[in-house]
Amino acid sequence: xxxxxxxxxxxxxxxxxxxxxxxxxxxxxxxxxxxxxxxxxxxxxxxxxxxxxxxxxxxxxxxxxxxxxxxxxxxxxxxxxxxxxxxxxxxxxxxxxxxxxxxxxxxxxxxxxxxxxxxxxxxxxxxxxxxxxxxxxxxxxxxxxxxxxxxxxxxxxxxxxxxxxxxxxxxxxxxxxxxxxxxxxxxxxxxxxxxxxxxxxxxxxxxxxxxxxxxxxxxxxxxxxxxxxxxxxxxxxxxxxxxxxxxxxxxxxxxxxxxxxxxxxxxxxxxxxxxxxxxxxxxxxxxxxxxxxxxxxxxxxxxxxxxxxxxxxxxxxxxxxxxxxxxxxxxxxxxxxxxxxxxxxxxxxxxxxx
Amino acid sequence: xxxxxxxxxxxxxxxxxxxxxxxxxxxxxxxxxxxxxxxxxxxxxxxxxxxxxxxxxxxxxxxxxxxxxxxxxxxxxxxxxxxxx
Numbered sequence: 001x002x003x004x005x006x007x008x009x010x011x012x013x014x015x016x017x018x019x020x021x022x023x024x025x026x027x028x029x030x031x032x033x034x035x036x037x038x039x040x041x042x043x044x045x046x047x048x049x050x051x052x053x054x055x056x057x058x059x060x061x062x063x064x065x066x067x068x069x070x071x072x073x074x075x076x077x078x079x080x081x082x083x084x085x086x087x088x089x090x091x092x093x094x095x096x097x098x099x100x101x102x103x104x105x106x107x108x109x110x111x112x113x114x115x116x117x118x119x120x121x122x123x124x125x126x127x128x129x130x131x132x133x134x135x136x137x138x139x140x141x142x143x144x145x146x147x148x149x150x151x152x153x154x155x156x157x158x159x160x161x162x163x164x165x166x167x168x169x170x171x172x173x174x175x176x177x178x179x180x181x182x183x184x185x186x187x188x189x190x191x192x193x194x195x196x197x198x199x200x201x202x203x204x205x206x207x208x209x210x211x212x213x214x215x216x217x218x219x220x221x222x223x224x225x226x227x228x229x230x231x232x233x234x235x236x237x238x239x240x241x242x243x244x245x246x247x248x249x250x251x252x253x254x255x256x257x258x259x260x261x262x263x264x265x266x267x268x269x270x271x272x273x274x275x276x277x278x279x280x281x282x283x284x285x286x287x288x289x290x291x292x293x294x295x296x297x298x299x300x301x302x303x304x305x306x307x308x309x310x311x312x313x314x315x316x317x318x319x320x321x322x323x324x325x326x327x328x329x330x331x332x333x334x335x336x337x338x339x340x341x342x343x344x345x346x347x348x349x350x351x352x353x354x
Numbered sequence: 355x356x357x358x359x360x361x362x363x364x365x366x367x368x369x370x371x372x373x374x375x376x377x378x379x380x381x382x383x384x385x386x387x388x389x390x391x392x393x394x395x396x397x398x399x400x401x402x403x404x405x406x407x408x409x410x411x412x413x414x415x416x417x418x419x420x421x422x423x424x425x426x427x428x429x430x431x432x433x434x435x436x437x438x439x
Binding site for chain 1: 369370371372373374392396399400403406407
């Protein structure tokens with residue numbers, strides 16, 4: 001299964017909504033909670049619709065619009081999204097209102113927009129797109145499952161151009177709750193020095209990323225997404241290593257064919273070891289890159305990695321801010337993304353030059 | 355009445371998240387729905403909750419809603435008539 005990436009749109013804690021800025025300047029945060037940099041939403045969304053939209057809905061719809069414009073495709077055959085928590089702020093809002101008002105005097109807006117499929121629905125309404133529309137909520141596999149569905153639709157010939165999205169929003173309540181579970185670092189760090197912290201926990205983040213996938217070759221395509229694989233709760237690093245070898249083999253490649261490994265290092269000493277294991281065992285001679293110091297960790301952060309990889313392939317550049325270890329090869333032909341969410345959900349994506 | 359109208363304008367702008375709209379932009383006699391401010395049925399629900407929550411007024415007969423929510427002034431008159439101003 002494979003698909004070309006024709007267009008991209010992303011809202012993140014970096015200036016990623018500007019097409020010409022490929023992490024030329026990066027923003028560091030002295031906090032363990034990262035939030036997106038907002039574009040001027042009125043430039044993308046009708047003000048009458050905008051006023052009722054929550055933050056994540058604005059992010060998602062705008063990222064989708066940027067992607068559609070970038071791709072030059074006005075009407076997709078399907079809209080598929082993945083999200084771990086959906087529109088969590090609106091969920092918090094109406095639950096809080098229920099508590100505060102003793103289940104009386106509840107307004108409809110937050111409730112309507114609290115469902116996980118709000119964004120895919122809103123995008124479909126905006127486009128008047130009555131085709132296949134689905135949202136996957138599978139924790140750390142949410143984006144991967146949405147991507148898998150997209151690849152299967154394309155492989156079976158049931159769709160030729162698919163608007164695929166991955167999004168999650170951060171919130172104070174969510175951060176504080178998951179902080180108690182030991183997800184985040186106790187000490188405040190500068191996000192750009194994430195890997196120097198050498199402590200447990202990471203930084204929380206958010207983002208909305210959309211891709212236009214197509215089965216058609218085109219000079220404007222960013223990259224070819226050649227493969228996707230997931231691995232749930234591996235027993236040890238050896239199993240991840242073997243899974244990586246098998247994944248590459250299925251795509252007629254070996255570790256030596258990979259020009260760049262984009263990994264999900266997040267500065268958590270408890271779970272980063274597997275990435276260093278893969279580097280030492282398989283990719284000692286390969287350039288590396290990481291990204292969670294730029295966007296934080298969240299269920300669908302692998303979408304950020306795919307955004308990074310597709311842009312790197314198209315522009316043939318690995319931004320300084322994400323480089324790790326060896327300098328990248330002069331020509332980037334194959335990029336392997338290896339990411340895991342809390343050592344539970346492992347995903348592998350292979351992105352190649354068209 | 356004038357003070358209530360100003361207060362209502364502020365509450366409606368906040369409740370309906372009317373970004374970029376200030377109280378001075380809304381005339382007390384402007385239509386709230388259709389032409390004028392262009393509110394819709396979801397906004398109507400928000401206004402019903404606003405009246406109940408802030409003024410303790412429940413609209414028992416839905417048919418009255420159209421008349422009550424015609425303009426800011428008509429809402430203010432309804433609140434005053436019910437002794438909740």
